[in-house]
Amino acid sequence: MDLNVSKEIADVVNSTMEDESVEESSVGNLDQLFLMLMGIIILFMQAGFGFLEAGSVRSKNVTNILIKNFVDLTCGALSYVIIGYALAFGSGSSWIGWTGFAMIGIPFADYAYVFFQATFAATCATIVSGSMAERCNFNGYIIFSVLLTGLFYPIQSNWAWNGSGWLANTDFHDFAGSGVVHLAGGTIAFVGAYMLGPRLGRFQEGEVSNLTGHSVPLISLGAFILIFGFMAFNGGSQASIEAPGDGEIIGRAVINTLVAACIGGNTVLFIKKFGPGGGSWSLIQMINGCLVGMVSICAGVDAYFPWAAGLIAGVAGVGYLFFSNFMVFLKIDDPLDAVAVHGVGGIIGLLSAPILMDNGLIYGGETAWSMLLWNAIGALVFIAYNAVAGIAMFSLLKMLDILRVPEDQERTGLDWVKHKEPAYPIGSLIGYYVDAKSATKRGHIEDMEKVPGFRSITETTSISKVLPVKEADINGTSRRGSLSIIRKNIENVWTIQEDNEDNNLNYHK
Numbered sequence: 001m002d003l004n005v006s007k008e009i010a011d012v013v014n015s016t017m018e019d020e021s022v023e024e025s026s027v028g029n030l031d032q033l034f035l036m037l038m039g040i041i042i043l044f045m046q047a048g049f050g051f052l053e054a055g056s057v058r059s060k061n062v063t064n065i066l067i068k069n070f071v072d073l074t075c076g077a078l079s080y081v082i083i084g085y086a087l088a089f090g091s092g093s094s095w096i097g098w099t100g101f102a103m104i105g106i107p108f109a110d111y112a113y114v115f116f117q118a119t120f121a122a123t124c125a126t127i128v129s130g131s132m133a134e135r136c137n138f139n140g141y142i143i144f145s146v147l148l149t150g151l152f153y154p155i156q157s158n159w160a161w162n163g164s165g166w167l168a169n170t171d172f173h174d175f176a177g178s179g180v181v182h183l184a185g186g187t188i189a190f191v192g193a194y195m196l197g198p199r200l201g202r203f204q205e206g207e208v209s210n211l212t213g214h215s216v217p218l219i220s221l222g223a224f225i226l227i228f229g230f231m232a233f234n235g236g237s238q239a240s241i242e243a244p245g246d247g248e249i250i251g252r253a254v255i256n257t258l259v260a261a262c263i264g265g266n267t268v269l270f271i272k273k274f275g276p277g278g279g280s281w282s283l284i285q286m287i288n289g290c291l292v293g294m295v296s297i298c299a300g301v302d303a304y305f306p307w308a309a310g311l312i313a314g315v316a317g318v319g320y321l322f323f324s325n326f327m328v329f330l331k332i333d334d335p336l337d338a339v340a341v342h343g344v345g346g347i348i349g350l351l352s353a354p355i356l357m358d359n360g361l362i363y364g365g366e367t368a369w370s371m372l373l374w375n376a377i378g379a380l381v382f383i384a385y386n387a388v389a390g391i392a393m394f395s396l397l398k399m400l401d402i403l404r405v406p407e408d409q410e411r412t413g414l415d416w417v418k419h420k421e422p423a424y425p426i427g428s429l430i431g432y433y434v435d436a437k438s439a440t441k442r443g444h445i446e447d448m449e450k451v452p453g454f455r456s457i458t459e460t461t462s463i464s465k466v467l468p469v470k471e472a473d474i475n476g477t478s479r480r481g482s483l484s485i486i487r488k489n490i491e492n493v494w495t496i497q498e499d500n501e502d503n504n505l506n507y508h509k
Contacts, residue, residue, distance in 0.1 A: 031240045032112040038236025039112070041229055042119040046073055048225030049126045052287075053133060054423075055218030056336050058211065060413025061134045062423035068138070071145050072125040079150030080121040085114050088154035094166040096155055116236065117157075120181055121149040123233075127185030130336030131193040134211075135200075135410050138418050140402035144393050148188065152389040156184060156382060167381075171367045172374040173357070176237035176253070178299035178349025179378050184386045186343025189334065191390030196404050198333030200411060208328055211335070216283060223287040227261050230294045234301045253301045257294055260301075260313035264293020267317030275321075285321075288337050292320040295345030299375070300353030300360075308356040312348065319344045346382075350375045 050069040054062045082102050090097030100106045106114065125148050129141070159165040160172060160180050174180055201209050213219065235253040240246050268289025272282045293313030297304060304312075324340040334340070354372035359365035361372065397403040405414065415422040 028109060030242045032109065034241040035112040035116045035236070035239060038232040039116040039119045041232035042116075042123065042236065043073075045119075045123060045226055045229030045233065046126060048222045048229055049123075049130070051218045051222030051225065053130050053222070053336060055215040055220075055222065056130070056213035056284075057133050058413070059214040059424050060415055060422070062214070062415060063419050063421050064138065064414035065129065065133050066423075067419065068129045068136075068141050068145075069126060071142055072122045072129065072149070075142055076125045076145040076149035077118045077122045079146045080118045080154065081114060083150040084121055084154035085117060086154075087151070088117065088157045089113075089162050092158075092164075094159075094164055094169070096158055097162065113239065116239070120157075120177065120233075121153050124153050124181050124185045125149050127182070127338050127342050128189045128192055131189035131334045131338040132196050133335045134414070135196055135404050136192075137397070137402045137405050138414070140397040140400070143397060143402070147393050148389075152386070152393075153184065156180060156385055159381075160378065167374070167378055170374045171370040172378050173353055173371055174299045174350060174375070174378065175302045175353075176234045176298035178295065178297075178346045178353075179375075179382045181346075182295045182298065182342040183346025183350065183379060183382050186339050186341070186346055187383050187386035188390040188393075189338040190332070190343060191387055192394055193327075193332050193334045193339065195391075195394045195398065196333075198331060199335070200407065202333045203331045213335075219284060219287060223290065227290060227294070230257050230261070234294070234298060237298075238302065249302045252304070256297055256301050256304050256306055256309035259306045260293040260297045260309045261290040262293075262313075263310040264296070264313035264317045264320075265290035267293075267314045268321060271318070271321060288320060288324075288341055289317045292316045292341045292345040295342055296349045296352065298346075299349040300357040303353075303357040303359065305358065312352045312356060315352075316345050316348045319348055347379055350379045 046069055050066050053065045053069065057065050085103075085106075086100040087097050090099035090101075092098040103111075103114070125145050128144075128148070129136075132141075157180050159167040160174055162168060199211055202211055203209075231254050234257045235250045238246055238249050238253070241250070265286045266289070269281065269286040272278045272285045273280065293316055296312050296316035297309045301309070320337070320340045323344045324337050327334050327337075327339060332339075351372070353360070354365075354368050354375050355361045357363075357365070357368075359368065361368040365371075394403055404410075405417075409417045413422075
């Protein structure tokens with residue numbers, strides 16, 4: 001009888017231990033599932049960046065900007081998995097990790113976290129691609145993407161997000177990457193845009209040409225995807241779901257992100273309409289306001305009240321407009337306003353968190369002054385480090401002559417020259433730079449003649465022979481010294497115009 005009782009007690013104890021083991025295992029599984037789902041949504045932000053950037057460039061460069069977004073995934077994320085994660089989160093010093101290269105020795109339970117962090121690294125690289133759009137050499141961009149995501153970005157994330165990092169062991173606070181991701185990307189974007197120089201025709205003879213993108217619908221679609229992804233970007237930065245208080249932090253992050261998008265977008269929208277030099281309801285500017293608003297709250301999104309998130313986003317909207325105009329004043333060409341959105345938003349985010357978080361200065365937080373000091377130090381360090389990294393990378397590419405495409409290729413458009421896959425075949429044909437007298441010397445007419453329906457323009461060739469008559473309105477023939485314009489009937493947006501200075505047929509918008 002006693003033996004039976006003992007056996008029953010033992011069974012109960014074993015059963016309890018098994019239940020606890022299952023419960024602990026399920027907790028780990030839920031956290032990993034959370035990381036994977038958030039990472040998948042953040043990965044979808046690459047589609048958002050792709051649409052946003054594709055719509056913001058001219059039609060002759062759409063394929064080129066999209067393939068750069070893919071490279072940030074296929075080359076950049078891969079380099080992070082193989083090299084970057086070890087530098088960022090491997091065991092090592094307070095400055096850099098040195099274990100876990102090529103995922104060797106990393107527990108399977110950490111794979112979801114590796115995936116999650118890889119999506120952040122790819123995001124940082126994609127920020128830069130927009131600032132260098134329409135003139136960056138694709139060969140050089142591949143090298144840049146690998147170096148940034150596999151080397152330079154992981155080192156700085158080690159400082160702030162690895163438990164042994166030197167910034168992580170202070171009162172520095174950057175919950176979702178205002179500094180680590182956005183300020184870093186914005187700084188390198190500034191260096192890249194400056195070293196590349198402006199696009200042809202952007203600044204000439206004291207005048208500024210907008211060189212506007214070709215598709216507002218694509219920009220809008222990309223923006224909606226980015227806003228969707230930002231909910232996971234900010235909320236997912238909690239990196240767990242089952243610990244007590246996780247749900248509250250994630251809920252605060254998501255609602256603060258929503259409020260920031262709304263206030264940032266509305267601030268820019270109304271300033272552009274009623275502010276100095278305004279007068280129009282600008283959708284594109286409103287979209288950038290939404291983005292800078294969400295960027296600006298990343299640092300403290302886990303501990304803001306919604307009113308604080310809205311206040312920060314409003315300030316960021318004003319800062320975005322000012323710096324966007326300042327970039328034009330400096331004659332630095334940033335087609336996507338990446339510097340004004342991510343650089344300015346990142347700085348505002350790092351400096352606002354110690355003040356307006358629920359343990360910040362206005363609430364008398366004990367560590368608020370220390371947090372403000374360390375966040376300011378962090379901002380300066382990120383700017384300096386990424387400026388040096390950017391100069392090093394782009395100087396290397398410039399030395400190898402793979403930083404910027406030749407002038408004739410830029411005029412022609414990169415879709416056909418680099419990829420032989422124009423996003424809009426007819427429009428890309430119109431975009432070709434054709435010299436009637438020395439076309440063969442330009443080096444691209446031979447390629448174009450392989451395209452069905454294309455014929456080189458000569459001194460006496462009618463423009464109707466370049467495009468089918470049904471696709472164009474013919475206003476004359478192309479003769480040297482004369483002005484001939486051809487417009488596609490597809491929304492009348494494509495124009496060929498004979499240049500009065502050198503009698504070349506150029507693409508114009």
